[in-house]
Amino acid sequence: MVSQDPDEIRRFCSMLDGQVILKAVRGTPSSQLYTLPVAPEHLADDDALRLCPTIFQEFVPGTRHLRVLCCGTTSYAVAIDSPDLDWRRNLDVPIEPVALDPLVQGALTRVLELLELRMGVVDLKLDPDGRPVWLELNPQGQFLFVQGLTGLDLTAGFADFLCEEAAVRAPDRTPG
Numbered sequence: 001m002v003s004q005d006p007d008e009i010r011r012f013c014s015m016l017d018g019q020v021i022l023k024a025v026r027g028t029p030s031s032q033l034y035t036l037p038v039a040p041e042h043l044a045d046d047d048a049l050r051l052c053p054t055i056f057q058e059f060v061p062g063t064r065h066l067r068v069l070c071c072g073t074t075s076y077a078v079a080i081d082s083p084d085l086d087w088r089r090n091l092d093v094p095i096e097p098v099a100l101d102p103l104v105q106g107a108l109t110r111v112l113e114l115l116e117l118r119m120g121v122v123d124l125k126l127d128p129d130g131r132p133v134w135l136e137l138n139p140q141g142q143f144l145f146v147q148g149l150t151g152l153d154l155t156a157g158f159a160d161f162l163c164e165e166a167a168v169r170a171p172d173r174t175p176g
Contacts, residue, residue, distance in 0.1 A: 001056045005051040009056060013038055016058050021085065022094065023055040023136075035086040048086040059085075060133045069143045069154055071161035073109050075100055076154055078146050091145070098154045104132055111137065118165060119158075 001012050002025070013020045022042065024033040037059065043049070058082050065080040080087045081094040085136075100108075108122055121141025124132040147154045 002053050005048050006043075006046040009049055009054075010043055012056055012071060013043060019059040021057050021059050023057070025053045034089055046170070055136075058134070060125045060127055060135070061090050062126050062128055064126040066098070066100075066122075066126065066132065067146060068108060068122040068124065069119075069141075069146075069158070070108050070112055070122060071119050071158060072112075072164070074147065074157065074161065075105055075108060076143075076146075076152060076157055078150055078152065091149060095146070095149050097150055101132075104173060119161065 001008070003009050003012070020038040021035050022038050023035045038056065050065065063081060063083050065082060066077055067080060068075050068077040077098050077100045078095050079098045082090065084090055087093065105125075112118065112120055113120075115137070117137075117139055119139075121138045121143050123135040123138075124142075125135055127133050143154055143158075146152060
């Protein structure tokens with residue numbers, strides 16, 4: 001849920017027995033905003049809740065996160081093993097390339113199609129039973145840091161995608 005309506009936010013948190021996280025919609029260039037568990041003090045100040053739209057989501061337990069760079073119908077995925085709610089706080093954790101389940105790959109491709117996006121960076125989290133749970137899609141998400149941490153050649157994959165997109169969209173230049 002994205003909201004800045006205090007009553008709506010409290011209803012949502014109550015419906016999920018307080019097992020909710022929050023993400024600010026936008027930070028500042030000099031300040032990274034991290035995902036946090038919703039605490040009672042977050043819900044106490046109506047003026048603070050109205051200040052800006054915030055994303056509220058059901059908390060998903062687990063320690064295995066997936067970051068997926070989707071380029072058209074091709075995806076590059078890494079698994080990040082971190083006990084932290086927001087793994088971006090500490091990148092000194094196991095991060096490794098993984099193959100996506102074909103059903104997950106198909107679902108991600110379909111989401112991009114429905115949103116009329118050609119690329120995006122998707123965050124998923126594996127629940128305690130190993131099922132992937134959708135967290136978010138960033139149409140301009142960061143992914144190159146993953147290359148530095150894993151050696152996965154995302155630059156080449158992304159460059160290939162851009163060249164393919166340019167070829168599809170290029171006007172016919174046949175002399176004539």
